Amino acid sequence: MCQARRVVIDSFGMPEVMRLETVELPACEARQVRVRHTAIAFNFIDVYDREGRNSKALPSALGREAVGVVEAVGDEVTEFKVGDRVAYMDAGLGAYSNRRVLAVDRVVPVPDDLDDETVASLLMKGLTAQYLLKKTYPVKAGDLVLVHAAAGGVGQILCRWAKALGATVVGTVGSEAKVAVALAAGADHVINYSKPGWSQAFLAVTDGRKADVVYDSVGRDTFFESLECVASLGMMVISGAASGPIPDFSPSLLKKKGGLFLTSPSVAFHYKGREALLAGVDTLFDAIRQGFVRPAIGARYSLEDIVRMHRDAQARCLTGATVIVP
Template identity: 45%
Template structure:
């Protein structure tokens, strides 16, 4: 059994509820491995659990993705051995720690061409883009889409993946600086929502045709605008709640705005089997290893600065991915 430092919270609320505590990490049992996290990913979903928007039993750890090295393997583990480089995109809550014991089915082997920091910054975000672009809607060359928060961790991967597919991505951002970064990463156009009318700019950029798909991780504050940007029979993909959850949806509005479709996908559904997890990860690893997608790590925080890290994320001051170093 190892002792580790980990982030815990005993009640939901603001960043002040996050504390660093010492925990005992059990030795791996049947089908489990003990890993040392060298880097951990910070994601907006983490704030949903901290604030109580999503429920978890308290007290609780936090975080879902990370990358590190296998230190011990339990009985019946055949796919991994001590010393293997591994990463995981979605696991039981509690990734904000130096050591943790996990069931081996959550893990994939991390190629040597990808650093631990890149692995922690890309797994949940990169596999989110994989399911959005390759499973939720099968994008084709020449399609035009709207992607909110295009300069965030998910957004910058989406910009690059869209360029690879030959898709025209219109990205919304909160500043000119972020817009230029989105263009550099592959966006066709950007819309600064603090100074421009998103609906009007989409009409201008598409010659009044609007877009086939809107990808929206913002939620409540962009819901109506997103629907207004969709062409008839277009697809609204709501995959996050950064501004709050979308509630009270009136299905009649979908009819009025053009027989629209709406979906609320999550990663877990798309990697529900080990085979699906490995296949999606391999596609992502291939694009990163070939340099088609470059992982943009905008911020790094030591685990002890977790409160500051959450404040920066929620303030929309971050660019690209944010990682924690245990």
């Protein structure tokens, strides 16, 4: 038997609902591996999970992404052996732990030239940016792109990658302190959307041109004003809801704003099968090697400090990716 320390919740709510416990892990089933974590990713979706915005099952583990070393394999696992470096995302909740047992199908190999923290900081966020820029709306040279929360984890990746694709990028941030961060990530212009009338500030820096695509991960606080920034027949992407869910509205609004396209995609749909996951990861790792995607780790926490980390995230104190070192 093998013990693990993991974060669990018995009820949904504020960061304080999270607690650390020690549990006995079961032996691996035929198609499972046991992974000792070396770097765990914080993703903003962890906040939604903690608040009960996704599954309603309790008690619940938390965390969707980690990197580590294989410690044990089930009888039918041929893909990995003990000692291999691996990573996973979107493999069921439980990544906030020092080790766990999970299905091998969501686990990918980590190449020797990429370190654990780099992969933990970029796997889920990079795969998200990848499908948003290449599939949801294929960004091309000359496009005007608006990226909300541009100093954040996914936001920084979107800025740099969209810029590398030849787009002009306008980023938004919630405080003056984050302006320089978004500029350093590749945004051509940065707007502080905590100021009223930020869409006018957007149109001022673009000389009145509206965006071909808006990536809006903020949701409730920005959605309706974002519609003012999308060009006629342009694409409005609801890629997250950091400020809360968007209130119901009539689809006729999209016609009024210029026959807009609207989508609300998820990384879960884009890399569902193993083949799609491995292909997506290969492309992402190449983009990291070419420098289109760069690690930007803004902070590190321990598992013991998980409550403070969630508080900091919701106080909007963090920039770039946040890594938990177990």
